[in-house]
Structures are given as structure tokens and as C-alpha cells.
Amino acid sequence: MKRVIIAGSLLLGIVAWFLLDLGQYLTLDALKAQQAAIDGLYRDDPLLVVASFFAVYVVLTALSVPGAVILTLAAGALFGVAAGTLIVSFASSIGATLAFLASRHLFRDAVQSRFGARLRRINDGVERDGAFYLFSLRLVPIFPFFAVNLLMGLTPIRTWTFYWASQMGMLLGTIVYVNAGTQLARIEQLRDIASPGVLASFAALGLLPWLGKWIMGAIKRRKVYARWQRPRTFDRNLIVIGAGAAGLVSSYIAAMVKAKVTLVEASKMGGDCLNYGCVPSKALIKSARIAEQMRHAERYGLESAEPRFSFKAVMGRIHDVIAQIAPNDSVERYTGLGVDVIQGHATIADPWTVEIACNDGSTRRLTTRAIVIAAGAEPLVPDLPGLTESGYLTSDTLWEEFARRDEMPRRIVVLGGGPIGSELAQAFARLGAEVTQVERGERLLPREDADVAQLARDAQERSGVTVLTGHEAVRIDNDAERRLVMSSQDGDVSVAFDAIIVAVGRKARLTGYGLEALGIETERTVVTDDYLATVYPNIYAAGDVAGPYQFTHTAAHQAWFASVNALFGQFRRFKADYRVIPWTTFIDPEVARVGINEQEAREQNVPHEVTTFALHDLDRAVADSATRGFVKVLTPPGKDRILGVTIVGEHAGELLAEYVLAMTHGLGLNKIMGTIHTYPTMAEANKYAAGEWKKNHAPERLLKLVGRYHDWRRG
Known part of the structure; x- marks a missing residue:
């Protein structure tokens, strides 16, 4: 009803404007012709004239129709500079706020629903610096004020902020036009006031807040660096601490653009993913899956058999896999690329100096223009009585410990119901261990939807x-x-x-790198801005140590932003983009997701509808006896825009890639449905999910008309 009232009022006002041709009274010639009569009215009843003028100004501004400039001149001619400026300042700000509110109530929800993902950066910027941006726009009259009113109404800026920033920002322009109105007889046309020179001056004035912001930033940077002595020359353009995914990509990019870069790693090249996480766990999962298929070969028309294997051989294969991939991340490869690789522990002595305790016992001290902290994360170990004495294992330590054993532990407890704990628990159970998985929450995979968590539990x-x-x-x-x-x-x-594996999460490595002495803020991770810079503009963080995601692919993604900003930030900096982040839990069936799920949509009050396609209806899934799972797509009600996708099933991680591409480039389900998918493949599930969405949004009225047309054609 509120929207109907607002829309109706605006419509009536605009119709009246055109039907009554009210614009004829708001021209420079009309104002000059009526000035004497208006002066007489003002002398007879000044309060009535002021009130009427104020009301008319507010209404015209709220309707976003032309005439504000003429009324501002009239204020100068009637009331003088001081009174005229006071009246126009409040009338224009109130009218602008009414137009702002009308735009907000009528259009904001629809615009944010349709373009919310694309507007996220704008929304974040307005929430953070909305008053600053609005004040700058108000200082420059070359931007139509009515357009600013309407566009700002589509953003999350607060109403009070909009009002005071508008009143302050428009004040100088108001004074100029009101003052011009006191000399109304001399003005022949509006461009006599707003000459190119005057507009250029206003534009320059509009740059002052940005210049002020830059100056304040420079002062802040100077204050941050005040207690340090900056070197006159630098040994390196960039030093990267940590040779995991983020560190390797950062140093690779620096080398490719011919920067002099040093990569420091105290342990193994390749970091956690190669040595303790992604690679060994997936090798283990593959062996366990084959064992499970042998045990249940009857599903494929074959004779089932209990798998016989050497646990030592299984662990040996895992280390062979690591060894095959390791050359891609090796010292030799990166040295060949032009990276100076140092094996040792790095400590940041000051914003431009890194001290390195080398593994061979020597020490080095290097100066650098910029630093990227990519120290990664480590398993979180709870303060549990008796845990230390139990000989517990983590996802970091179990690989070498189990490699030394001839036999797999018969009874294994896995603490943790997240992705790591679930993957390890299922794999060791399939290899024949008696596995108990313990989770203090009410379900496994708590970040996933309830139906996904139940499927995961059933699979375990x-x-x-x-x-x-x-x-x-x-x-x-x-x-x-x-x-x-x-x-x-x-x-x-x-x-x-017989063995207990702690898999309750991971924590960023924050100690031992000199962060405390430098005053670099840390919470659960290194605190950075949108550009991945710390409190020191030349020190960046990327990967698990920076958060908010602890994925190898996200670490590599952040590394691009951190390294490019570190090397070229004096020209342009790029904000890290987290709009489309995929991830997969590699249990069987796999759980893959990108964007938001139902649980998050409800928590964030995001309007959505759900389309689901079950894999038991997919020919390839039936042929592979892999029918457990589904494709679930979230879209705004009635809109062909993908908010998020969850896939449960075999090869879900690979199937998800199509949706990641679609979301990254703003493609909808119609595009996926119109794409040819090879038959029979699991990827057809994506097309059929899009088809389900299309069927649910079929134009029923049009189809009825088409049906009648075909009836008529048959005679």
C-alpha cells in the first residue's frame, strides 16, 4: 500500500505538471516578468510567500522535475542572499530526501534483487564511505542533482546521512545561484551563471574531498611508518613468506613481470596442500574408493571380493603421488623461473626488512619494497585433558606416522564433522578400520543445508x-x-x-613472523583491507593466513591481488573479489557448492526459490549405479540469475565448474539449458536442472493461447 500511495502521488504530480503546463512559469523570462508582482505579495504577507515558496520548491524537487535553478534565482531576487540561501538550502535538501525515499521504496528491492551480486561492491563502498561519495557529487553541479537523488535511493546509504551530506554538499552551489538571483535583471540566460569556467571551478572543487582523502591517507601512512628508518635502496622488489599456494603464485607473478623476488620457506615447498592436505588425502580417497567398489562389485554385475592390500603399499603410493607432483613446486623450478628461493624462517624486522634464519645455520637480512605474508595455517588442537599424552594425530602428521606402520590401526577415532574429518573417516573405514567420527554439533558438514548433511551422514x-x-x-x-x-x-x-585424528579445524600461523612487534593487527587471521594490505600499505597477506576462506584455489586467487597490488599499487590497486568461491568436500558422493545455499539465504533474508534435479533421473547416473544425490540451484523469485548451487553426487566438483563459469560471467539457467551437453554424461544434470527451472516458469497464459492456435489450425 505504501508503494501504491507513493507511486500514485508521483504520477499525479507529474501528470499535473504536463497537463497544466506548469513549466511555462519556471523560465527565466517568466520570472523576470512576474518579479514585481511577487515582490508586492512578499511585502504584503512575507510569511505566506516564504511558506508557499518553500512548499513549491520541496514538491518540485521531490518530483524530480525541472525548475529548481529558476526557483533558486527567485530566492535571491525575493529574499536576498542570507535568507534566500537558508530557505533554498533546507527546501532543496528536504525535497531531495523525499525523492531519495520514493526511489528507495519503489525501486531498490527490485534493483537489488536483479543486480545484487553485481552491485555488491558499490553497496559495500556506499555503506563504508557513502557520505564522502555523496558530498563529492553534490559539490559538482554538472551531475544532475535529481539523478543523484534517485540513484542513491537504490543504495544502502542511511536516510539521515543522505540528508546532511546533501545539505552540506549543495550549500556552496546554492550560495552562487542565490547570489546571482539578486542581480536578476542582468541575467539574460542561465549560462551567464553556469559558464564553462564556473562549472570547471565546481568540478575542481569536487576533487577537493578526494585530494583531502589522499592527503589524510598520506598522513596516516607517514604516522604508521614514523618509528622506522626507510632504506635508501632495496635489495628486492618483493619478499614472499611461505611457499604454499599463495606464496608460490605470488612469487611466480612477480618473476613473470621481471621483479626481483625472494621466496622464503622454512619447511617443504608446496605447503600444506601438496604435503599434508589436498594431494595425499585425495590419493588416499582414491585407494579407499577402489576398495569399496571391490567390496560391492555386485552393483556392477561382478563378483564381490573383500579387498586384500598392504597398508604400507597404500601409504607408499600416497607418497609417490606427492613425489610426482612435487617438481611443479620445487626449489629448482622456481629458481629457473627467476625466483630467489631461500630455505629458512623469515621474521619481518621492520616494514622493509626481513631477517632470515636459513636452514643451513646462516642468516640473511634483505630489504624490500613490499612483503607478502603467505604463512598458511595449521591444525587446531583443542585443550582436551589427556590429548597430548594420547599420541594424537592431525591431518599434517598422520601421513608420515602411518607411512612408518606396517598395519593400519584397527580402531580410529576422528574428532570433527567438517570436510577434513569426514573425508578421512570415510576413507579409513573403507579400508577396513573401525572408525568412529565425533562431532559436538547436531550434524556433519554444518555449513551445508540439512538435506546435504543428512546425505553425508548416510554416506558415512x-x-x-x-x-x-x-x-x-x-x-x-x-x-x-x-x-x-x-x-x-x-x-x-x-x-x-588405537589412533585418534584431530580434525576440528585449522588456524592461521600468526606467531614467529614479527607481526606483534610491528603492530600488525591479528584476530583469527592477519587483518587486511579490501586490497589485502595490512596496516602497512607495503605489507600484504594472502591465503589461509589472511582468510576468510581456507582453500588452495582461494589462496591462489588472493595471491594475484596481493602481488599485483604490492608491485603496482602506486598506479592502481585491485580489491580482492570473493563473489564466486566454489568448494568441494571429497566424500563419496561428493558435496560441491558455489554461492549461497538455502541455509545462508534464510539467515541473510535473501529472497529465493529452489530448483532441484535428482540424479536418479539421469541416464548416466543410472548406468554408473551412482544415483544418490541431486543438483540444487537457488535463484531470485522469477529471475534467471543464479544465487548459488549445491551438487551432491559422483564428480560433483567437476560438475560445479559449469555453474562457477555461469555465475562469474553473469549467465543464467536459460544459457545453460541452451548449451549442448554430451549424452550420456553426468554433466547433463546441469542442463536438466535448468530445464526444471524453465518448466516451473513456463508462461502458462501464452501456452494456453498457443494451444488454442493449434486447435484452430486443425480446423
């Missing part, structure tokens, strides 16, 4: 995992038989184990 239990959700670890009793004691709604319970 089918693989032989005993899943205990709603169980919180209390202590470990390290007696003759080690036992994990847990509390639950049903009381304390315990489970015996």
Missing part, C-alpha cells in the same frame, strides 16, 4: 563409519586401553581407540 554410515553427532569430547583416559570420553544428552559415553 554406509561406508562403515559410526557417526556420533551431539557428542562433545570431555577427556582422554590413557590407561591400558585408551578411551575418548564424551558427553551427550544421554550422559557420558566412551569409545576405545
Whole structure:
């Protein structure tokens, strides 16, 4: 009803404007012709004239129709500079705010729903610096003020902020035009006031806030660096700390643009992903999946057999896989690319100096223009009584420990129901271990939708995992038989184990790099701005140490922004873009996601509708006996724009790539449906999901008319 009233009022006002030809009274000639009569009215009843003038000005500004300039001149001619400026300043600001509110109530929801993803950066910028941007625009009259009113109404800027920034920003221009109105008889045309020179002066004035912002930034930078002595020359353009995904990509980019770059790594090249995470876990998962297929070969018309294998050989294969990939991340390769690789521990001594304790016992001290901190993350180990004495393992330590064993531990407890814990629990269970997975929350994979979490739990239990959700670890009793004691709604319970794997999350590596001494702020990660810079504009952070995502592909993504900004930020800096971040949990069936899911859409109050295509209707899935899972797509109600996608099924991580591409380039489901997909493939699931969406949005009225047309054609 509010929208109807606002729209109706605006429509009536605009119709009246044109039907009554009110514009004829708001010209320079009309104002001059009526000036004497208006002066007489003002002398007879000044309060009535001021009130009427104020009301007319507010209404015209709120309707966004022409005439404000003429009324501003009239204010000078009638009321003088001081009174005229006061009246126009408040009338124009109130009218502008009414136009702003009308735009907000009528159009903002629709515009944000349709273009929300593309406007996210603008929205974030307005929320942070909206008053600054608006004030700058108001200082420059070459931007139509009515357009500014309407466009700002589509943004999240607060109404009060819009009002005071408008009143302050328009004040100088108001004074100029009101003052011109006191000399109305001398003005022959409007360009006598707003000459190119005057407009150029206003434009220059509009740059003052930006110049002021730059000066304030320079003062802030000078203050940050005040206690340090800057070197006159530098040994390096860039020093990168850490040779994981973020560090490797950062140093690679620097070398490619011919910068002199040093990469420092205290442990293994390739970081966690190559040595402890992505690569070894996927090699393990593959072996476990083959064992599961052998155990259930009857699904494929074959004779089932209990897999026989050497655990030592399985672990040996994992290390062989690491060894095959390692040359891609090796010292030799990066040295060949032009990167100076130093094996040692780096400490940032000052904003331009890095001290390196080399692994060979020597030390080096290098100066550099910029630094990228890419120190990665490490397993989070809870403060659990008895854990230290239990000989616990983590996703970092289990690979070398298990490689030394001839036999797999018979009973394994996995603490944690997230992706890492779920992947390891299922893999070891498929290899024959008695695995208990413990999660204190009510479900596995808590960031996923409830139906996805249930499918994940079903998959774990089918693989032989005993899943205990709603169980919180209390202590470990390290007696003759080690036992994990847990509390639950049903009381304390315990489970015996031969090995316990802690997989409750990972934390950024923040200590030992000199961050505290420099005053670089850290919370759970290194605190950075939108450009990945720390409080020091020449020190950046990327990857797990920077957050907010702990994925290898995100670390590489951030590395581009960090390294380019570090090397070329004096010319232009780029904000890190997190609009389309995919990830996959590699259990069987896989769980892959990009964008928001139903759970997040509800939490964020994002209007959405859900389209689901079940894999049991896909020919290739039936042929592969891989029918468990679905493709779930979120879109705005009635709109062909993808908000998020969750896929559960075999090769879900690969299937997701099509949606990642679509979301990155603003393509909708109609485009996916119109793309030829090879038959029979799992990728057809994406096309069929798009078809389900199309079927749900079929133009029923048009189809009825088409049906009648065909009836008529048949005679």
C-alpha cells in the first residue's frame, strides 16, 4: 500500500505538471516578468510567500522535475542572499530526501534483487564511505542533482546521512545561484551563471574531498611508518613468506613481470596442500574408493571380493603421488623461473626488512619494497585433558606416522564433522578400520543445508563409519586401553581407540613472523583491507593466513591481488573479489557448492526459490549405479540469475565448474539449458536442472493461447 500511495502521488504530480503546463512559469523570462508582482505579495504577507515558496520548491524537487535553478534565482531576487540561501538550502535538501525515499521504496528491492551480486561492491563502498561519495557529487553541479537523488535511493546509504551530506554538499552551489538571483535583471540566460569556467571551478572543487582523502591517507601512512628508518635502496622488489599456494603464485607473478623476488620457506615447498592436505588425502580417497567398489562389485554385475592390500603399499603410493607432483613446486623450478628461493624462517624486522634464519645455520637480512605474508595455517588442537599424552594425530602428521606402520590401526577415532574429518573417516573405514567420527554439533558438514548433511551422514554410515553427532569430547583416559570420553544428552559415553585424528579445524600461523612487534593487527587471521594490505600499505597477506576462506584455489586467487597490488599499487590497486568461491568436500558422493545455499539465504533474508534435479533421473547416473544425490540451484523469485548451487553426487566438483563459469560471467539457467551437453554424461544434470527451472516458469497464459492456435489450425 505504501508503494501504491507513493507511486500514485508521483504520477499525479507529474501528470499535473504536463497537463497544466506548469513549466511555462519556471523560465527565466517568466520570472523576470512576474518579479514585481511577487515582490508586492512578499511585502504584503512575507510569511505566506516564504511558506508557499518553500512548499513549491520541496514538491518540485521531490518530483524530480525541472525548475529548481529558476526557483533558486527567485530566492535571491525575493529574499536576498542570507535568507534566500537558508530557505533554498533546507527546501532543496528536504525535497531531495523525499525523492531519495520514493526511489528507495519503489525501486531498490527490485534493483537489488536483479543486480545484487553485481552491485555488491558499490553497496559495500556506499555503506563504508557513502557520505564522502555523496558530498563529492553534490559539490559538482554538472551531475544532475535529481539523478543523484534517485540513484542513491537504490543504495544502502542511511536516510539521515543522505540528508546532511546533501545539505552540506549543495550549500556552496546554492550560495552562487542565490547570489546571482539578486542581480536578476542582468541575467539574460542561465549560462551567464553556469559558464564553462564556473562549472570547471565546481568540478575542481569536487576533487577537493578526494585530494583531502589522499592527503589524510598520506598522513596516516607517514604516522604508521614514523618509528622506522626507510632504506635508501632495496635489495628486492618483493619478499614472499611461505611457499604454499599463495606464496608460490605470488612469487611466480612477480618473476613473470621481471621483479626481483625472494621466496622464503622454512619447511617443504608446496605447503600444506601438496604435503599434508589436498594431494595425499585425495590419493588416499582414491585407494579407499577402489576398495569399496571391490567390496560391492555386485552393483556392477561382478563378483564381490573383500579387498586384500598392504597398508604400507597404500601409504607408499600416497607418497609417490606427492613425489610426482612435487617438481611443479620445487626449489629448482622456481629458481629457473627467476625466483630467489631461500630455505629458512623469515621474521619481518621492520616494514622493509626481513631477517632470515636459513636452514643451513646462516642468516640473511634483505630489504624490500613490499612483503607478502603467505604463512598458511595449521591444525587446531583443542585443550582436551589427556590429548597430548594420547599420541594424537592431525591431518599434517598422520601421513608420515602411518607411512612408518606396517598395519593400519584397527580402531580410529576422528574428532570433527567438517570436510577434513569426514573425508578421512570415510576413507579409513573403507579400508577396513573401525572408525568412529565425533562431532559436538547436531550434524556433519554444518555449513551445508540439512538435506546435504543428512546425505553425508548416510554416506558415512554406509561406508562403515559410526557417526556420533551431539557428542562433545570431555577427556582422554590413557590407561591400558585408551578411551575418548564424551558427553551427550544421554550422559557420558566412551569409545576405545588405537589412533585418534584431530580434525576440528585449522588456524592461521600468526606467531614467529614479527607481526606483534610491528603492530600488525591479528584476530583469527592477519587483518587486511579490501586490497589485502595490512596496516602497512607495503605489507600484504594472502591465503589461509589472511582468510576468510581456507582453500588452495582461494589462496591462489588472493595471491594475484596481493602481488599485483604490492608491485603496482602506486598506479592502481585491485580489491580482492570473493563473489564466486566454489568448494568441494571429497566424500563419496561428493558435496560441491558455489554461492549461497538455502541455509545462508534464510539467515541473510535473501529472497529465493529452489530448483532441484535428482540424479536418479539421469541416464548416466543410472548406468554408473551412482544415483544418490541431486543438483540444487537457488535463484531470485522469477529471475534467471543464479544465487548459488549445491551438487551432491559422483564428480560433483567437476560438475560445479559449469555453474562457477555461469555465475562469474553473469549467465543464467536459460544459457545453460541452451548449451549442448554430451549424452550420456553426468554433466547433463546441469542442463536438466535448468530445464526444471524453465518448466516451473513456463508462461502458462501464452501456452494456453498457443494451444488454442493449434486447435484452430486443425480446423
